[in-house]
Amino acid sequence: MAKITIDGKELDADPKLTIIQAARQHGIHIPHFCWHPKLSVSGNCRMCLVEVEKMPKLAIACATQVAEGMIVRTNNERVIKARNSVMEFLLINHPLDCPICDEAGECKLQDYSYKYSVGYSRFDENKVHKPKRVELGPRIVLDDERCIMCSRCIRFADEIAHQPVLIFTERGTHVVLRTFPHTVLDNPYSMNVIDLCPVGALTSKDFRFKSRVWEMANTESICTGCARGCNINIWTRNNEILRLTPRLNEDVNSYWMCDHGRLGTFKFVNSDNRIKTPMIRKEEALMEVNWDEAISQVASDLRSYKKSEIAGLGSAYATNEDNYVFRRLMKGVIGTKFVDVVPHVKEGDEDQLLIRADKTPNAVGAAAVGVTSVDASTGLEAILNGISSGAIKVLYVLEDNIAADPRVASVLSELDLLIVHSYEHNETTKLASVVLSASTYAEKNGTMTNFQRRVQRIRPAVATLEADRALGGFSMSRWDKFASPNDRWGKGPRRDARPSWRIVSGIANALGAKFKYNAVEEVFKDLAEKVEIFKGLSYAKIGNRGIALTTENVPTSLIPA
Amino acid sequence: MGTNGNIIRKKDLGFWQSIYVPEILKGLRLTITQMFKPKFTYEFPEVRFKPPEVFRGRPVLVEENGVERCVACGLCSRVCPALAIEVQAGETELAKERYPIKFEINMVRCIFCGFCEEVCPEEAIIMSNEYLLAFNNQVEAVFGKEKLLKSAAEMRPRLEWLKVNR
Ligand code: SF4
Ligand code: SF4
Ligand code: SF4
Ligand code: SF4
Numbered sequence: 001m002a003k004i005t006i007d008g009k010e011l012d013a014d015p016k017l018t019i020i021q022a023a024r025q026h027g028i029h030i031p032h033f034c035w036h037p038k039l040s041v042s043g044n045c046r047m048c049l050v051e052v053e054k055m056p057k058l059a060i061a062c063a064t065q066v067a068e069g070m071i072v073r074t075n076n077e078r079v080i081k082a083r084n085s086v087m088e089f090l091l092i093n094h095p096l097d098c099p100i101c102d103e104a105g106e107c108k109l110q111d112y113s114y115k116y117s118v119g120y121s122r123f124d125e126n127k128v129h130k131p132k133r134v135e136l137g138p139r140i141v142l143d144d145e146r147c148i149m150c151s152r153c154i155r156f157a158d159e160i161a162h163q164p165v166l167i168f169t170e171r172g173t174h175v176v177l178r179t180f181p182h183t184v185l186d187n188p189y190s191m192n193v194i195d196l197c198p199v200g201a202l203t204s205k206d207f208r209f210k211s212r213v214w215e216m217a218n219t220e221s222i223c224t225g226c227a228r229g230c231n232i233n234i235w236t237r238n239n240e241i242l243r244l245t246p247r248l249n250e251d252v253n254s255y256w257m258c259d260h261g262r263l264g265t266f267k268f269v270n271s272d273n274r275i276k277t278p279m280i281r282k283e284e285a286l287m288e289v290n291w292d293e294a295i296s297q298v299a300s301d302l303r304s305y306k307k308s309e310i311a312g313l314g315s316a317y318a319t320n321e322d323n324y325v326f327r328r329l330m331k332g333v334i335g336t337k338f339v340d341v342v343p344h345v346k347e348g349d350e351d352q353l354l355i356r357a358d359k360t361p362n363a364v365g366a367a368a369v370g371v372t373s374v375d376a377s378t379g380l381e382a383i384l385n386g387i388s389s390g391a392i393k394v395l396y397v398l399e400d401n402i403a404a405d406p407r408v409a410s411v412l413s414e415l416d417l418l419i420v421h422s423y424e425h426n427e428t429t430k431l432a433s434v435v436l437s438a439s440t441y442a443e444k445n446g447t448m449t450n451f452q453r454r455v456q457r458i459r460p461a462v463a464t465l466e467a468d469r470a471l472g473g474f475s476m477s478r479w480d481k482f483a484s485p486n487d488r489w490g491k492g493p494r495r496d497a498r499p500s501w502r503i504v505s506g507i508a509n510a511l512g513a514k515f516k517y518n519a520v521e522e523v524f525k526d527l528a529e530k531v532e533i534f535k536g537l538s539y540a541k542i543g544n545r546g547i548a549l550t551t552e553n554v555p556t557s558l559i560p561a
Numbered sequence: 562m563g564t565n566g567n568i569i570r571k572k573d574l575g576f577w578q579s580i581y582v583p584e585i586l587k588g589l590r591l592t593i594t595q596m597f598k599p600k601f602t603y604e605f606p607e608v609r610f611k612p613p614e615v616f617r618g619r620p621v622l623v624e625e626n627g628v629e630r631c632v633a634c635g636l637c638s639r640v641c642p643a644l645a646i647e648v649q650a651g652e653t654e655l656a657k658e659r660y661p662i663k664f665e666i667n668m669v670r671c672i673f674c675g676f677c678e679e680v681c682p683e684e685a686i687i688m689s690n691e692y693l694l695a696f697n698n699q700v701e702a703v704f705g706k707e708k709l710l711k712s713a714a715e716m717r718p719r720l721e722w723l724k725v726n727r
Contacts, residue, residue, distance in 0.1 A: 099632065099634035099636055099682045100632050100633075100634055100657070100658055100659050132658070133658075208652065209633070209650040209651060209652050209658075209659050210650070211650075212634075212635040212639070214639060215635065215638075215639075478644075479644070482644050486667075486669070486699040487644075487667065487670075488647065488665065488667075488703060489647045
């Protein structure tokens with residue numbers, strides 16, 4: 001450890017660190033554009049200039065290593081003057097069109113202009129104009145005028161995504177960012193450069209101009225695109241999800257998320273294809289009914305079959321809580337042995353960074369709470385065989401489009417009764433006798449267990465009919481707070497969907513059980529008492545970064561190879 | 562009036578005051594003299610007040626060469642203290658890149674403060690001289706682009722006034 005002094009504060013710093021890293025560890029922010037904790041040092045923006053005693057000139061904090069006895073000043077007159085000059089240079093050719101720039105409100109250059117710039121320009125000449133709307137890849141658009149040449153995107157593509165296709169061309173103030181000839185920026189992680197870009201140069205084709213950032217509310221949640229469970233923020237406006245962005249968690253996804261997770265996992269929540277209320281099939285067509293009718297119908301239907309004729313498939317897309325209550329219904333109240341989960345593993349579709357072959361967010365959790373077969377004689381294959389042979393007449397499926405697999409679909413038509421929880425109309429709801437409208441991951445509270453056996457929270461970002469943004473403790477934008485019933489912008493569609501645990505409890509109680517769950521916290525409390533490996537956990541302990549189940553607790557069958 | 566709502570009234574009226582007639586005559590004299598002075602009221606609604614440029618009537622959007630000046634930046638929406646404005650941006654091939662797909666002002670919410678006009682970087686939303694705003698229901702009070710757009714020519718007096726005073 002080296003003893004250093006930053007702004008009069010004496011600190012112990014690891015001599016392998018640079019000044020900017022040591023300062024950051026002790027909560028001192030040194031302004032910077034090009035430096036990023038996860039990228040190599042390039043030292044080109046000159047924003048992090050600090051004064052180091054006995055050094056003749058100001059030094060860049062990102063590339064100067066800490067040494068014993070070093071005395072650093074980050075805020076004296078010399079440094080402030082240098083920083084002002086750096087800002088002035090950066091802004092000379094910058095278009096200053098914040099009102100039409102998507103980054104405004106979350107822009108490093110804008111923030112630093114307020115904090116570290118003099119606030120006026122001495123530059124009267126014409127600004128250099130460069131191309132706008134340059135397509136760097138299928139998902140990314142570049143505005144060259146806004147680029148401050150920090151090279152973060154270039155380094156990310158090279159060092160993290162391992163697709164080194166970005167490069168600066170031309171010279172001086174005419175520098176532009178380009179992909180090498182005949183290449184495009186299209187790696188599975190390409191959109192992280194949008195978050196990395198300290199200005200509005202790189203924009204998402206999907207989100208471009210959809211909303212100003214200050215109009216949205218953001219909710220801390222988990223991506224459901226694969227078993228990694230990247231930590232994310234869900235951004236909503238008018239009860240509609242507009243974008244997902246990664247949220248820092250060094251134990252899971254660091255600063256990143258994949259493009260599939262970012263674009264492919266939320267559109268169905270807003271879509272017109274959503275199931276808006278429970279439905280029962282009457283004379284070949286699905287008819288909308290209310291919850292009481294749907295639940296009593298399901299209960300009376302279930303009563304008319306023997307328990308050996310009923311099978312249940314939990315869901316690796318549903319939460320631990322949903323699966324736990326489902327297991328209690330199937331194995332406890334109904335008493336069938338035929339309970340399992342359909343796996344969704346795409347062999348080979350994985351990589352070293354984040355993406356996992358298991359495309360579900362909670363396969364480990366579903367099994368851990370007991371939605372799993374004891375042996376092959378009651379597992380998925382046995383259930384499908386049982387349906388073909390006519391031994392199993394009723395199938396209850398939690399949030400999973402199992403009929404997307406044609407092999408399964410052909411078997412399902414043999415059933416007397418198919419009950420499904422579903423978010424949207426799909427192959428399975430086409431065959432279903434009863435469709436119960438389930439809340440999506442963005443509409444409920446709960447926990448998911450990722451492939452590392454880490455339990456993480458999801459939180460509601462979109463309100464359903466039964467939820468109220470304010471009373472439900474949702475994250476609220478200014479508009480959410482002040483909308484009145486006659487404001488059109490307060491009228492985003494709300495569906496009559498319920499979280500699966502609540503639907504299943506209703507059915508169990510209609511069958512004579514006594515499930516006393518009013519809130520999801522109560523389900524989790526019960527789960528944490530009854531399921532050994534969750535012992536001692538609570539939502540408070542899980543927090544917003546998740547918590548790993550200790551390995552000793554987890555049965556070896558659940559530990560992925 | 563007392564600050565706590567008590568009305569302070571002179572207890573004892575004089576003799577002349579308490580018989581009222583002289584006071585009534587005093588009042589009548591005032592009325593009759595006014596009747597022969599020049600009028601400064603309007604015969605509304607037949608005759609209407611035409612406000613000067615400085616007047617803050619309902620906000621409108623300026624249209625120039627067939628397109629709105631607005632770039633859908635949403636600053637007016639953000640600054641509006643009454644949350645009256647909703648803007649949804651879209652992308653256009655024009656140099657301005659963005660335009661409002663939807664622009665709505667809820668005239669029941671608007672308090673005619675003029676902040677939207679002041680914040681707009683494009684001089685695209687300005688206060689007009691229209692003040693006759695009555696609605697039969699809430700839906701009617703939400704003005705979309707079709708009611709908001711006014712040509713720059715029509716809005717010239719206010720635009721000229723802004724040039725000098727802003
Ligand atoms: S596009 Fe953004 S991240 Fe890339 S060099 Fe320019 S400013 Fe930096
Ligand atoms: S790696 Fe998986 S969890 Fe992470 S963003 Fe991609 S799909 Fe979502
Ligand atoms: S005049 Fe004031 S209240 Fe009315 S729309 Fe403009 S900012 Fe809002
Ligand atoms: S401030 Fe002006 S340019 Fe921006 S959205 Fe409002 S009217 Fe349009």
